[in-house]
Amino acid sequence: xxxxxxxxxxxxxxxxxxxxxxxxxxxxxxxxxxxxxxxxxxxxxxxxxxxxxxxxxxxxxxxxxxxxxxxxxxxxxxxxxxxxxxxxxxxxxxxxxxxxxxxxxxxxxxxxxxxxxxxxxxxxxxxxxxxxxxxxxxxxxxxxxxxxxxxxxxxxxxxxxxxxxxxxxxxxxxxxxxxxxxxxxxxxxxxxx
Amino acid sequence: xxxxxxxxxxxxxxxxxxxxxxxxxxxxxxxxxxxxxxxxxxxxxxxxxxxxxxxxxxxxxxxxxxxxxxxxxxxxxxxxxxxxxxxxxxxxxxxxxxxxxxxxxxxxxxxxxxxxxxxxxxxxxxxxxxxxxxxxxxxxxxxxxxxxxxxxxxxxxxxxxxxxxxxxxxxxxxxxxxxxxxxxxxxxxxxxxxxxxxxxxxxxxxxxxxxxxxxxxxxxxxxxxxxxxxxxxxxxxxxxx
Numbered sequence: 001x002x003x004x005x006x007x008x009x010x011x012x013x014x015x016x017x018x019x020x021x022x023x024x025x026x027x028x029x030x031x032x033x034x035x036x037x038x039x040x041x042x043x044x045x046x047x048x049x050x051x052x053x054x055x056x057x058x059x060x061x062x063x064x065x066x067x068x069x070x071x072x073x074x075x076x077x078x079x080x081x082x083x084x085x086x087x088x089x090x091x092x093x094x095x096x097x098x099x100x101x102x103x104x105x106x107x108x109x110x111x112x113x114x115x116x117x118x119x120x121x122x123x124x125x126x127x128x129x130x131x132x133x134x135x136x137x138x139x140x141x142x143x144x145x146x147x148x149x150x151x152x153x154x155x156x157x158x159x160x161x162x163x164x165x166x167x168x169x170x171x172x173x174x175x176x177x178x179x180x181x182x183x184x185x186x187x188x189x190x191x192x193x
Numbered sequence: 194x195x196x197x198x199x200x201x202x203x204x205x206x207x208x209x210x211x212x213x214x215x216x217x218x219x220x221x222x223x224x225x226x227x228x229x230x231x232x233x234x235x236x237x238x239x240x241x242x243x244x245x246x247x248x249x250x251x252x253x254x255x256x257x258x259x260x261x262x263x264x265x266x267x268x269x270x271x272x273x274x275x276x277x278x279x280x281x282x283x284x285x286x287x288x289x290x291x292x293x294x295x296x297x298x299x300x301x302x303x304x305x306x307x308x309x310x311x312x313x314x315x316x317x318x319x320x321x322x323x324x325x326x327x328x329x330x331x332x333x334x335x336x337x338x339x340x341x342x343x344x345x346x347x348x349x350x351x352x353x354x355x356x357x358x359x360x361x362x363x364x365x366x367x368x369x370x371x372x373x374x375x376x377x378x379x380x381x382x383x384x385x386x387x388x389x390x391x392x393x394x395x396x397x398x399x400x401x402x403x404x405x406x407x408x409x410x411x412x413x414x415x416x417x418x419x420x421x422x423x424x425x426x427x428x429x430x431x432x433x434x
Contacts, residue, residue: 034397048346179270
């Protein structure tokens with residue numbers, strides 16, 4: 001008998017029913033063994049720069065004075081945008097971020113546009129903010145700490161953090177369209193509100 | 194993890210590139226397999242292409258429908274190249290519907306067409322695993338096994354690597370099985386069984402499962418249901434022949 005014949009004969013036979021029953025029992029047993037409490041599967045409480053995880057906390061000086069702590073923004077949705085003045089897509093998307101910020105500030109949106117000062121300069125950052133008329137806080141990453149915490153690999157990178165401090169969306173690269181930013185803002189303002 | 198491949202001034206999103214390569218190799222294999230299943234070869238790559246294009250359009254439109262007011266104000270956002278503004282599940286369903294419609298118009302025989310797709314799908318599954326290695330998606334649960342990897346703030350099961358190993362094994366199983374002459378549909382259902390069994394097994398190590406009934410992993414329940422249905426289907430197809 002050829003091997004084709006053997007396979008066809010086997011799947012037609014009653015032994016195949018036994019095989020299906022075996023799959024049912026083993027499969028159900030495996031599901032039972034790998035059952036977990038609902039809370040165990042989410043990364044909510046571990047800080048990591050990824051959707052579903054707590055946004056890594058930072059505390060930075062602001063352009064023009066003052067200081068900001070990310071974890072103190074709880075209760076607000078926060079856009080954490082990492083940028084530099086020499087990065088063309090950062091320039092291209094900043095006006096859209098400003099417009100979204102103005103439209104949603106009253107609903108509890110904060111924007112922290114973190115300047116990578118260690119690869120840029122405070123004067124360049126200040127000129128950039130003046131040029132685009134930016135009204136949200138601009139934290140200065142002078143040492144690259146935040147870039148490391150957020151595993152920055154491309155500029156710009158944007159993290160959308162909900163009211164509980166959990167990252168809901170990460171967008172690597174740009175420029176983002178206004179609609180892209182606005183829909184992400186809807187998601188973070190809805191989640192945890 | 195290697196989400197970005199830096200080639201001189203170009204930052205290439207590596208996971209997307211791997212997926213694209215998987216689609217390309219998969220559809221090449223599908224075309225190559227067509228004669229074996231007595232199908233004209235050009236039609237199948239059209240079928241795949243239509244599924245992809247309509248699926249992509251559908252994913253964007255469904256996403257825009259969810260946030261209709263935003264897109265009415267900024268309609269140009271519809272043409273954004275940003276993959277984060279896609280609705281993947283709805284998009285996949287739209288693409289499937291388009292493929293069914295096209296297949297019926299071209300009067301493609303259902304089971305033999307599915308058989309021809311099996312090897313390409315198995316190849317695509319390997320590419321998905323590799324893309325997950327590059328992006329760190331589909332990550333594992335925290336674990337203290339010696340081969341655990343540091344990812345997303347914990348030592349975790351390298352589920353992406355398990356996924357690639359199993360996908361390679363499934364690919365070679367289908368590679369061997371396709372050389373036998375089987376009743377139409379069996380090859381595809383065999384792939385479906387193996388893919389569902391892989392999901393059922395691997396999901397146990399994942400750290401991002403969707404949980405239902407407060408404890409059970411939803412992909413495992415779906416995996417088991419699909420596995421049993423496909424196995425029953427294999428018998429029905431064999432008896433028909």
